[in-house]
Amino acid sequence: MQLLGIDIGGSGIKGAPVNIAAGNLVAERLRLATPSPSTPDAVAGVIRQITESFGTTSGPVGITFPGVVKHGRILTAANMDPAWIGFDAATFFSAKLGRPALVINDADAAGLAEMRFGAGRGIGGTVILLTLGTGVGSAVFLDGQLVPNTEFGHMEVRGKDAETRASDRVREEKDLAWEQWGERVGEVIARLAFLLNPDLVIIGGGVSRKAEKFLPVVQGMVKVPVVPAQLQNQAGLIGAALVAAGSAASA
Ligand code: BGC
Numbered sequence: 721m722q723l724l725g726i727d728i729g730g731s732g733i734k735g736a737p738v739n740i741a742a743g744n745l746v747a748e749r750l751r752l753a754t755p756s757p758s759t760p761d762a763v764a765g766v767i768r769q770i771t772e773s774f775g776t777t778s779g780p781v782g783i784t785f786p787g788v789v790k791h792g793r794i795l796t797a798a799n800m801d802p803a804w805i806g807f808d809a810a811t812f813f814s815a816k817l818g819r820p821a822l823v824i825n826d827a828d829a830a831g832l833a834e835m836r837f838g839a840g841r842g843i844g845g846t847v848i849l850l851t852l853g854t855g856v857g858s859a860v861f862l863d864g865q866l867v868p869n870t871e872f873g874h875m876e877v878r879g880k881d882a883e884t885r886a887s888d889r890v891r892e893e894k895d896l897a898w899e900q901w902g903e904r905v906g907e908v909i910a911r912l913a914f915l916l917n918p919d920l921v922i923i924g925g926g927v928s929r930k931a932e933k934f935l936p937v938v939q940g941m942v943k944v945p946v947v948p949a950q951l952q953n954q955a956g957l958i959g960a961a962l963v964a965a966g967s968a969a970s971a
Contacts, residue, residue, distance in 0.1 A: 721739075721740050721741065721965060722737045722738065722739055722740070722746055723737070723738055723740055723779055723780065723781070723782065723961040723964045723965055724736070724737050724738070724771060724774055724779075724781045724782070724961065724964070725737075725738045725781075725782050725784075725829075725956070725957035725958060725959070725960035725961035725964070726767055726770060726771070726781060726782070726783045726784070726957070726960055727783075727784045727826060727829070727956035727957050727960060728754070728763060728767075728783065728784055728785050728786060728800075728826070729754060729786060729826065729853060729854055729956075730754060730758075730786055730799035730800065730853070730854030730855060730889075731753070731754055731853075731854050731889075732751045732752065732753060732754055733751070733752050733753075733754055733763065733766045733767065733770065734749050734750065734751045734752075734770075734953075734956070734957060735749060735750050735767070735770035735771065735773075735774065735957070736748070736749035736750065736774070736954075736957050737774050737961075738957060738958050738960075738961035738962075740958075740961050740962055740965045743833065743836060743837030743838075743951070743958050744837075744954075744958070745954055745957065745958070747774065749954070749957060750770050750773055750774075752766050752769065752770065754766070754800075757801045757803075758800045758801045758804075759801045759803050759804075760801075760803060760804060760807055760809070760812060763800075764812065764813060764816040767783065767813065767816070767817070768816060768817060771817055778819070779819065779820075779964070780819060780820040780821070780822060780964040780965075780967050781813070781817060781819060781820070781821050781822070781960075781964055782821075782822050782824065782829070782959075782960030782961050782962065782963040782964035782965075783809070783813055783821055783822065783823045783824075783960055784823075784824055784825065784826035784829040784830075784956045784959065784960045785797075785800075785804075785809060785823055785824070785825065785826060786798070786799055786800060786825075786826045786854070786855055786857065787800060787804065787805075787825065788825060788869045788871065789809070789823050789824055789825050789869070790869065791810075792808055792809060792810025792811060792822075792823050793806065793807065793808050793809065793810070794806070794807050794809050794823075795869075796871070798855055798874070798883070799854050799855045809821075809823045810822060810823045820964075820967060822960075822963045822964050822966075822967050824868075824959070824960065824963045825857065825859075825868065825869055826851065826857055826956050827849060827850075827851045827857025827858050827859045827873075827924070828857075828859045828866055828868050828869065828959070829955070829956050829958075829959030829960045829962075829963060830849060830851055830857075830859065830924045830925075830949070830951075830955035830956045830959050831847075831849040831859025831860075831861060831866060831922075831924075831955075831959065832859075832866060832959040832962050832963070833951050833954075833955040833956070833957075833958035833959035833962060834849055834922055834924065834949050834950065834951060834955055835847065835861055835864055835866075836962065837950075837951060837958065838922075838949055838950035838951045838955065839920075839922045839947050839948070839949055839950045840861065840864075840920065840922055843864075843919065843920050844863050844864065844919070845862075845863065845918070845919035845920075846860065846861070846862055846916060846917065846918040846919055846920075847860075847861040847918060847919060847920045847921075847922065848860050848861075848872070848912060848916065848918045848920075848921050848922070849861075849921075849922040849923075849924050849949070850872070850873075850908070850909065850912070850921065850922070850923055850924065851924040851925040851956075852886065852887060852888045852905065852923065852924070852925040852927050852928075853887065853888050853889070853925040853926060853927070854887060854888070854889045855873055855883050855887055855889075856872070856873030856874075856882055856883040856886055856887050856908070857873050858870045858871065858872035858873055858912075860872075860916070860918075872908075872912055873887075875908070875911060875912070875915075877907055877908055877911050878907070882908045882911075885904045885907075885908070886901070886904040886905045886907070886908045888925060888926070888927045890904075891927075898930075898933040898934045898937075899934070899937050901934060902933075902934030902935070902936075902937030902938050903937055903941070905923075905934060905937075905938050906937055906938040906940075906941035906942060907941070909921055909938060909941070909942050909944070909946060910941055910942050913942050913943070913944045917944075918944055919944070919945075920944070920945050920946075920947065921942075921944055921945070921946045921947075922946075922947055922948070922949050923935065923938075923946060923947070923948050923949060924948075924949035924951075924952075924955055925949075925953065926952065926953040928948040928949040928952050928953075929948075929952050929953070931948035935948060
């Protein structure tokens with residue numbers, strides 16, 4: 721089965737049809753810039769454009785959002801327009817697209833994909849996926865089951881929001897050397913490891929493609945195994961489609 725996955729990020733909105741049995745994209749993804757301001761109407765316009773460009777896919781659409789999402793409603797929006805807070809995104813997108821839309825937190829979606837098809841496959845116990853992008857997101861799994869909407873990117877580290885020290889955006893903005901940024905990421909993971917004692921930590925986000933530049937520093941700072949995501953920046957899209965598939969299956 722092929723379903724459309726859409727990944728809303730603080731800087732880009734991506735979409736692609738996904739083969740949900742194989743866990744891969746069946747066409748090259750389309751990426752458009754996140755509009756500024758990133759209001760619901762502006763974002764829906766971009767999503768519509770992406771959806772229309774993949775005219776062949778039908779059925780439910782899975783959409784990720786970079787904030788807490790409960791029952792389709794957005795509860796936080798650290799890197800998006802505040803108009804999203806309290807907004808029923810699932811109902812809104814369904815109406816705008818004319819087909820069912822399922823909305824899930826972006827890190828949770830990436831985690832679902834990594835657990836099914838990537839670095840977390842077959843791993844029991846506590847697995848944490850940390851996405852490092854415009855913000856820092858987290859997904860926690862216990863024996864393969866997602867504990868949704870964890871927000872460890874906003875954990876306090878050195879008196880600051882972890883995201884404001886260790887996101888990839890901060891690395892770029894402050895032009896941090898990979899080693900220096902790696903230490904910041906390592907501090908966040910050390911704190912997480914102290915609090916949750918996970919069995920595995922997976923690093924996701926586009927930066928996971930460059931893991932060799934910073935992961936050795938992180939690994940030297942913590943005892944828990946830390947590995948890069950295998951689906952890299954496709955994980956969010958694949959996870960979004962998996963969520964849509966869940967709704968298709970139960971419909
Ligand atoms: C948000 C999370 C999100 C993460 C990555 C954070 O600022 O609070 O919900 O998963 O950014 O986009």
